Amino acid sequence: xxxxxxxxxxxxxxxxxxxxxxxxxxxxxxxxxxxxxxxxxxxxxxxxxxxxxxxxxxxxxxxxxxxxxxxxxxxxxxxxxxxxxxxxxxxxxxxxxxxxxxxxxxxxxxxxxxxxxxxxxxxxxxxxxxxxxxxxxxxxxxxxxxxxxxxxxxxxxxxxxxxxxxxxxxxxxxxxxxxxxxxxxxxxxxxxxxxxxxxxxxxxxxxxxxxxxxxxxxxxxxxxxxxxxxxxxxxxxxxxxxxxxxxxxxxxxxxxxxxxxxxxxxxxxxxxxxxxxxxxxxxxxxxxxxxxxxxxxxxxxxxxxxxxxxxxxxxxxxxxxxxxxxxxxxxxxxxxx
Numbered sequence: 001x002x003x004x005x006x007x008x009x010x011x012x013x014x015x016x017x018x019x020x021x022x023x024x025x026x027x028x029x030x031x032x033x034x035x036x037x038x039x040x041x042x043x044x045x046x047x048x049x050x051x052x053x054x055x056x057x058x059x060x061x062x063x064x065x066x067x068x069x070x071x072x073x074x075x076x077x078x079x080x081x082x083x084x085x086x087x088x089x090x091x092x093x094x095x096x097x098x099x100x101x102x103x104x105x106x107x108x109x110x111x112x113x114x115x116x117x118x119x120x121x122x123x124x125x126x127x128x129x130x131x132x133x134x135x136x137x138x139x140x141x142x143x144x145x146x147x148x149x150x151x152x153x154x155x156x157x158x159x160x161x162x163x164x165x166x167x168x169x170x171x172x173x174x175x176x177x178x179x180x181x182x183x184x185x186x187x188x189x190x191x192x193x194x195x196x197x198x199x200x201x202x203x204x205x206x207x208x209x210x211x212x213x214x215x216x217x218x219x220x221x222x223x224x225x226x227x228x229x230x231x232x233x234x235x236x237x238x239x240x241x242x243x244x245x246x247x248x249x250x251x252x253x254x255x256x257x258x259x260x261x262x263x264x265x266x267x268x269x270x271x272x273x274x275x276x277x278x279x280x281x282x283x284x285x286x287x288x289x290x291x292x293x294x295x296x297x298x299x300x301x302x303x304x305x306x307x308x309x310x311x312x313x314x315x316x317x318x319x320x321x322x323x324x325x326x327x328x329x330x331x332x333x334x335x336x337x
Contacts, residue, residue, distance in 0.1 A: 018304045025302040030324045033306040035145060035176065035283040038321035039254065040205035041244045050235035057230070059238045066245040071174075071198050072186040073215045080224045081233045085175070085197045085212030089115035091227050092195060095220060096136045097167035103135035107147065107311065109173065112139045129155065132170075133162050141173040143180045146285050146306070146316045148278035153183040157194075160185070164193025172196050178203035178251070179258055179281035186215045195220065202282060203254070204244050209237040258282060261319050269317065272332045277314075284317045291315050294335065301331045 015029050064076040073079050082088050093099070093116050102121035104113045116123045116137060124135070129151060132138040138159060143150045160170045172185055174196055186196045196215040201207035211233060214224055225232075233241075244250070258281040265284055266276050274294070278285035288294060291314055295307045306316035320328050 015304065018299060022299040022302070025300055027302065030303045030320060030327060032318040032320060032328070033304045033316070034207070034318050035280070035316070036202055036207050036318065037205035037254070037258065037282060038319050038324075039257065041240065041247075041250065043240045043243050046236045046239050050239045053235065055231050055233060055235045055238055059242065060231075060233060063233065063238055063241055063245070066242065067198070067213050068215075070245045070251075071177075071196075071213065071215060072184045073196075074187060074190050075218075077218045078189055078215055078221050080214040080216070080221050080228070082212055082214065082224075082228055083232060083234070083237070084201075084210040085173070085199055085214070086111060087228075088197070088212065088214050088224065090119060091224055092169070092171060092214065093119035093121065093137060095195070095223075096169045098136045101135045102137040102139070103132045104139040105129060105132060105141070105144070105149075105151070107308075108139075108141045109145050109175075112141070112171070112173070129159075132159060136166075136168045137171070138163060138168065139171045139173065141175065143176050143182055143280050145176060146279070146283065146308070146314075148280050148283075148285055150180065150182045153185055156185050157188055160188065160191070160194035162193075164191065168193065170194050175199035175202055176280045176282060179255060189216050190218070192217050200241055200244075203251075204240075206240060206244075209234075209240055211237045211241055255281070258319065264325075265317060265319060268329060268332060272336050274332075279316070282319060286315050286317065287313055288315065289313060297335055298331055301327075301334075303328060303331055 015031060063081055064079040067079050068076045089111060099120060100122060102116035103124045103126055106125035106127060113123050113125055121137060140151055156172055163170045170193060174184060177184055185194060188194060189196060198213045200211040201209055262281040269276055269286060274286050274288050276284050277287045292312055295305055295315060298305055308314055
């Protein structure tokens with residue numbers, strides 16, 4: 001992912017930065033720069049005591065049980081709930097017995113490499129899956145963000161076994177697994193050498209609640225839980241997630257909806273001769289020789305898509321909400337003229 005002039009990592013979703021870059025763009029902005037579901041989960045009203053009281057431990061345990069069922073973990077004892085997976089990355093980097101070399105299957109979410117570097121690793125970012133075996137800490141985002149690349153379960157389990165034998169760790173970030181046809185490896189964490197990350201906010205369209213999960217061997221999960229301490233998930237987040245993770249009907253219906261919307265976006269982009277070369281049902285990855293110009297033209301119209309400084313010929317388009325399609329369609333068709 002791109003870095004700013006000061007070395008900070010640039011992520012999608014920064015409308016303040018977009019407004020500085022495109023000061024005359026019309027409001028409201030359409031933010032397609034993230035891979036977050038535009039259809040948020042329709043939870044019930046959050047009760048006042050979710051804000052006024054410390055979260056009950058029983059609710060946190062119930063959340064782990066539901067997450068274990070939803071994500072395929074062996075049991076609730078293998079699940080760690082945190083205020084977003086981001087906060088877990090430095091703790092995870094400290095888990096391998098030897099902390100010398102890290103390898104991240106790339107291009108991908110840049111925070112994995114950043115966390116490993118901060119932990120003191122010599123970090124390699126590689127497109128070669130086979131080279132991950134040389135690392136003490138290996139990271140695979142599956143399906144990958146932003147390319148949509150997938151890695152087979154058999155390959156991941158073989159790498160996990162290799163890492164386990166030498167005291168290393170394979171981290172599989174399944175943040176977009178809810179909209180993928182790939183097989184999870186969460187059920188295999190009890191064997192060791194493997195940790196799986198799952199994101200709540202992306203699929204449920206609620207990134208602001210800051211909730212994510214690590215799924216690992218029970219001893220590793222207990223260690224991470226201890227580092228997080230009590231009340232690691234807020235009362236409002238618990239209220240929302242307990243409803244959402246138990247709602248299988250909504251989950252199945254939404255997966256179908258997102259597939260249809262992704263196909264609709266593909267058709268629109270292909271109509272504009274913008275080839276879709278990857279992605280998931282929550283975002284599309286395109287390659288175009290005039291990607292920078294497309295980004296600028298859309299930004300001038302108040303539509304933000306994700307560009308990557310280190311890969312100037314690619315863009316990532318998130319899904320528009322229902323009321324945003326007309327503006328996107330008009331903007332892309334205007335570019336065709």
